[in-house]
Amino acid sequence: MPLQKLLKAEWSGLLLVVTLAIILIGYLKPSFLTPFNIQILLAAISVNMVIALAQMLIVGIGQMNLSVGAIGGLVAISFAGLMDVFQLPIPLAVLVGLLIGLAAGLFNGVIIAFTGISAFIITLASLSVFKGINLGITEAQPFYGVAESVKSFGNSSFIGTLPLLILPALLALIGVWFLLNRMRFGRHVLAVGASPTAAGLVGISVRNIVIGTHALSGLLAAVAGMMVVARLQIGQPTIGDDWLILSFAAPVIGGAVLAGGHVNVIGTLLGVTTIAIITQALVLFEIDPFIVQIFLGLLILWAVGINRLRDLRLTLFSKPA
Amino acid sequence: MTQENVFQEFGRKSFRTLKNCLLGTTLACLTASPVLASDTRVALVPGGPHPYFAAWEKAGQDAKRDFGLSGADYRVPQKWELSQQNQLLESLLTQGYNGFLIFPGDPVGTNSIASELTAEGTPVIALAGCLKQPTPAVFCLGTDTGNSAYLGTKELIKTLGGKGKIAHFTGFLVDPNTQLRIDAVQKAANETGGAVEVIQVIADIDAPEPAEEKINAFLAAQADKVDGIVTTAWVPAVVAANSLRKIGDKRIKMVGIDHDEVVLKAIKDGYVHGTMLQNPYGQGYIGSFAMNKLRSGCKVNQNAPFKSTALTNQFIDSGTAFVGRDKVDTYIGAMEAVTKDLMASFESTYLVCN
Numbered sequence: 001m002p003l004q005k006l007l008k009a010e011w012s013g014l015l016l017v018v019t020l021a022i023i024l025i026g027y028l029k030p031s032f033l034t035p036f037n038i039q040i041l042l043a044a045i046s047v048n049m050v051i052a053l054a055q056m057l058i059v060g061i062g063q064m065n066l067s068v069g070a071i072g073g074l075v076a077i078s079f080a081g082l083m084d085v086f087q088l089p090i091p092l093a094v095l096v097g098l099l100i101g102l103a104a105g106l107f108n109g110v111i112i113a114f115t116g117i118s119a120f121i122i123t124l125a126s127l128s129v130f131k132g133i134n135l136g137i138t139e140a141q142p143f144y145g146v147a148e149s150v151k152s153f154g155n156s157s158f159i160g161t162l163p164l165l166i167l168p169a170l171l172a173l174i175g176v177w178f179l180l181n182r183m184r185f186g187r188h189v190l191a192v193g194a195s196p197t198a199a200g201l202v203g204i205s206v207r208n209i210v211i212g213t214h215a216l217s218g219l220l221a222a223v224a225g226m227m228v229v230a231r232l233q234i235g236q237p238t239i240g241d242d243w244l245i246l247s248f249a250a251p252v253i254g255g256a257v258l259a260g261g262h263v264n265v266i267g268t269l270l271g272v273t274t275i276a277i278i279t280q281a282l283v284l285f286e287i288d289p290f291i292v293q294i295f296l297g298l299l300i301l302w303a304v305g306i307n308r309l310r311d312l313r314l315t316l317f318s319k320p321a
Numbered sequence: 322m323t324q325e326n327v328f329q330e331f332g333r334k335s336f337r338t339l340k341n342c343l344l345g346t347t348l349a350c351l352t353a354s355p356v357l358a359s360d361t362r363v364a365l366v367p368g369g370p371h372p373y374f375a376a377w378e379k380a381g382q383d384a385k386r387d388f389g390l391s392g393a394d395y396r397v398p399q400k401w402e403l404s405q406q407n408q409l410l411e412s413l414l415t416q417g418y419n420g421f422l423i424f425p426g427d428p429v430g431t432n433s434i435a436s437e438l439t440a441e442g443t444p445v446i447a448l449a450g451c452l453k454q455p456t457p458a459v460f461c462l463g464t465d466t467g468n469s470a471y472l473g474t475k476e477l478i479k480t481l482g483g484k485g486k487i488a489h490f491t492g493f494l495v496d497p498n499t500q501l502r503i504d505a506v507q508k509a510a511n512e513t514g515g516a517v518e519v520i521q522v523i524a525d526i527d528a529p530e531p532a533e534e535k536i537n538a539f540l541a542a543q544a545d546k547v548d549g550i551v552t553t554a555w556v557p558a559v560v561a562a563n564s565l566r567k568i569g570d571k572r573i574k575m576v577g578i579d580h581d582e583v584v585l586k587a588i589k590d591g592y593v594h595g596t597m598l599q600n601p602y603g604q605g606y607i608g609s610f611a612m613n614k615l616r617s618g619c620k621v622n623q624n625a626p627f628k629s630t631a632l633t634n635q636f637i638d639s640g641t642a643f644v645g646r647d648k649v650d651t652y653i654g655a656m657e658a659v660t661k662d663l664m665a666s667f668e669s670t671y672l673v674c675n
Contacts (some may be wrong), residue, residue, distance in 0.1 A: 037541035140370040236529045283538040
């Protein structure tokens, strides 16, 4: 039965938490469920979903990408700058943006795969490189000349309150789900994450998977960067600076195992939704700005705690009888 | 055009709007001494990347030209982290910079690196934000942020007819100015005897994504309850101006800060009542001038009419001005006038030179 299947899903608990949170906040603060607020919430979820997917793929191979935000930021200012300074047509600016993201991801992947140095170290270094290029180009000044249709895309809705930004997010969501659940490349990603040695022994090219996954991560970060430009209507050099915590927290809340080998696309969507609801709730309940950080810290602890519990559960269930 | 030139053009585009003001050359005429080659090499170091500080680069270039400095370079830490700023400052010291104009990454924490720099014989001036005394910084030159926030809120209250509910959107909590701004907005509201209430303060949103998310969430929930918005940080001002335009609300009055194009256009179009201008160019230009004088043997005049703030009693106000719809096209002139006034009497007022 569909209900039994739903209850068995590992994200069913999270779905319950999200549903209860929406009901509770909606009851206490009716403005939470107004069409405008739902639109705001969905727009935030759309952008954050793509950011989280970019990190989730890397978590899938048991690595981390600290440069997700820096790639997104670099693409964001490039995308806006190309329209502003060179008056490039939008499709061409999008294409160049995607290529920059892809190239940045490949840069990470190739270095990690060929040197064997920890992804943490490589992406920490590339974060500086990408951010440095960003600042070198912009000198911390935004690009304002974003095309009107891009601005409109980031701030319009369809079928009532659905923001248009939900479309690229849905495409990314479905694409990554399909990749991980229906394609050989996706299964290899999780196999490499679970055990690179075992994956290598069964003939999987660990090197290619690492490079390919980082390239995809860069591509998704690029999409997110351009979505933020559309939403903000300017190319701010600080775009991406705040992505890191979210990018890890959402997949982990959603069921990803930081050691690799296990991620969950629907869970990540619910993780992103949970964070967006909490962020909104902090505003709606007028939490003192000096205390907001405490809530965010507790959120991360909660995410890490859930991850630890999941690890323990997996360990217990995998023990031979 | 070479590739390098293309990228320089690409990056400095936003700055072009300020380039035509000819402020530097005009101000140079106001200095009494002839331009002689100096070995002063100034580093202008903000707390992190932020559009507010971009004017420091032009200010440094103009100061270098006008006062014959060996260098006056704008150097930006990659992130808003005290450790990154400290590392950059140490690196710049080893590169031969001998005068530092610093926006403190932390009003107390930056004193430590400032002491290291002054121990090497390089003077430090706190620029745009102050260091908490006791400090080795010779003085603090910046916007009287508390006063600017206070005046901005008073302008908002005036346009609200002296009553209503207002919200305050502000910047990084680690910014030494943020608490001063929160207090100043509250003070202006308190002076109405309860007629104006600050219903919410949203802070730590001087970055695009959190600002967008939180300001929109606030407007979704409270747009019908709030009468006015005062923003005292750059990014929240931009995001709030865009949000008000998006929801098409001209009932909510807003007073912003700084001179971002988005805010200025929103003022012209009637979505924002006005903005409190600061004077980053004047800070960088006058700061570089003062640094050169200090390195040339001038001393700080201890009897100068310094102002006092919560952090220091050696504060020099670089000026602030409210710009509404009637003055939005001539705002550069307003700040030029403020800079000229300060520059004309700076040496005689704040320095003692033989």
